[in-house]
Amino acid sequence: MSLLELEGINTGYGDFQALFDVSLVVEEGETFGVLGANGAGKSTLLKTVAGLLRSPSGQVRFEGKPIEHLPAQKRVTLGISLVPEGRRVFPSLTVHENLQVGAHGRRRGPWDLDRVYDVFPLLVKLKSKQASYLSGGEQQALAIGRALMSNPRLLLIDEVSLGLAPVVIRDLYEALGEVTGSGMTVVLVEQDIRQIMEVADRVSCLLEGRVVLEGPPRELTRGQITAAYFGVR
Ligand SMILES: Nc1ncnc2c1ncn2[C@@H]1O[C@H](COP(=O)(O)OP(=O)(O)OP(=O)(O)O)[C@@H](O)[C@H]1O
Ligand SMILES: [Mg+2]
Secondary structure, three states: OOOEEEEEEOOEEOOEEOOOOEEEEEOOOOEEEEEOOOOOOHHHHHHHHHOOOOOOOOEEEEOOEEOOOOOHHHHHHHOEEEEOOOOOOOOOOEHHHHHHHHOOOOOOOOOOHHHHHHHOHHHHHHOOOEHHHOOHHHHHHHHHHHHHOOOOOEEEEEOOOOOOOHHHHHHHHHHHHHHHHOOOEEEEEOOOHHHHHHHOOEEEEEEOOEEEEEEOHHHOOHHHHHHHHHOOO
16 A cells, blocks of 8 residues: 555645646655646645645545545644745744654654754754754754654655755755655655755656656656656657
């Protein structure tokens, strides 16, 4: 059984339809990449999985069970955790407090404060620092760490590296390697095509709300990806 299945998803904002008949399957333990230009629908897709948006038709299934009727908080308790775009942390709380908030209503599992500090050692010396003072990379590490504190089975990360320096991105991906290496299932939205092609087991490319290309990176040509990304035919 697949961990996550989307079938015929048509999410929108009021009259505006952002996703059109999107179907995809994410297997347990896999790193699944979602690619696409600005406005392609990547964040909408993650929000639909996390329960922040609803599709009026189609199905979202987690471990084979339909979940589209469940609110976001219930999905967290099932093991679905979203690191939203813009790495939103609680600015007035310290790093440590942010992580503690992430543990609220947590599932049982291997992730706790020690493990998060272990995977993101840069957070250790920042423990008592107010989150608003963190750099972009530090905030991203904290946002991912906070999501891990709920012990998810499915970690959704929207824009891992947007606006970050190459060396910071490298460190984040190294840490993420430890997360995926532990067997975590991860759906990554990433603008950096090269990066995602390196880490993902499979990728899906969205173009104007539709899945136009899907497969393991090694089976996709640069030409196919460029065409799918920019809509060049
Ligand atoms: N709150 C909203 N209200 C109305 N339309 C929205 C809203 N959020 C997103 N959209 C529209 O839905 C479409 C998909 O947006 P989405 O944020 O999912 O794209 P994206 O692929 O994440 O883009 P980006 O790479 O810029 O983050 C876009 O056309 C966008 O303008
Ligand atoms: Mg987005």
